[in-house]
Amino acid sequence: MSRHALCLAFAWLAATSGAAPANTPIETRWASAFTDSVGVNTHLRHARSFYDRDFELLKQRLLAARIRHIRDGAMDQDGRFFERDRAERFRELGEAGIRVTFIFRPMVTREFVQGFPERVRPAFEAYELPNELNQQKNMPWAEVLRVWMPMFAEYVRSGSESARYPIVGPSIADLGGDPQLLLGERSADLDLGNLHKYYRAFNPATAGYGRPGRPPCEAFRYGALPYAMCQVRRISGDKPIICTEAGYASNGPSARAVTPEIQARYLTRMLMLHLKAGIARTFIYQLADHGSDEGGAMGLLDADGAEKPAWRQLSALMRELEDDSARSGRGRAPPLDVALDGELEHLETLLFAKGDGSYRLVLWLETPSVDPVTARALDVARQQVTVKLPAGYRVRRLVTFESSGAPSVRNLSAAAPKVAIDDNLTIADITR
16 A cells, blocks of 8 residues: 555544534435444354354344344364354354354365355355464464465455455454564455454543554554554555454453443444444454453353343344335435534534435444543533434434433424433434
8 A cells, every 4th residue: 555545544534533523514324334334243163152052042132133244263174174163053144134254264275265155155244364363372473374365365266156255354463563564465365454443441432542653553543443444454455444353341350341331332332433434344242241351241242141231222223223125225325414503522423314214313422431441430411412404304203322221212303403412322313
């Protein structure tokens, strides 16, 4: 990627990382763009876990939350097919409309790569290169990837069936030592850049909590989303980016976790901001609590599959933005001239169109809800915002979320309602 292109990327990222001024038109997206951007990580082969013992409940939870994309591993044995790879469960999820991005290990066979989509049909959605290979001790991981990536791309792109699917680049753990420089630009071997973004206990729009990045990412601080995206582009160039892991723990050390209630609001705010920044899909880590590391408490569900506030709030948000109409997603979303007035500091907004002609305006204050070091709750004062609509439109409902994650609905009939906005999402249902 050229220095000029990186500068343009910096400008774009900076423009998308803050709240829009009051007089800036709010970009309209199809509501289906949001619901299609949400995925979740699963571990179907982890024995004696919720993923293994409660598969039927797992499927029910995914369908109830309208989550149609998951990420899991393509299990192999010595690079070949493995009879206990749970392919039958992936096929069942596929029949229910759920699609899977599969992670592949290095140096598996051509036959395994090209034949795997058929083994899990119709679930297969995308190929993904190795997961955080630079965490493997005593492995020359960059050399391995430089050899494996063009081989893998050739395997995928030369198959009559496999060539239909995109290749997601390798994820890189940021452990210091400038790993992106070690690997280098590899955009020819992938179709989508791969981002992992964990925010510890910081709010999703944090400006960062470390030093400025090394060139060419010196414009951003470590910990901020624009910094992480800039680092990915050093490998993927100008290819689109997806985020295959992101999340918040609801239990753990104060600087690394938040309460279940804050997890719910931070996760949904994170998904909105990732979409706004141009990330086509974000896979939450993970569906249910599992594991002994920091990710073990990042589930939308607990270890037995019981609902957390994060699952309830995300499910309600997905249902609110669900849109299966034939018109949805076709061409550009029809714009709506929405104006905002009042207390606009820290205000974030996204506007979604539905195929039935209605709109959903999502508003919140993008400010810390807790102290990211002590985990002490912060008092976020509500701000009064007036929503001004074109003639012939009105707000018919306001949807907010309780601490349990459950939605609360208030019916209205106003062309310019004054709305109290806080650090959780408020959704204005706009109709003619």
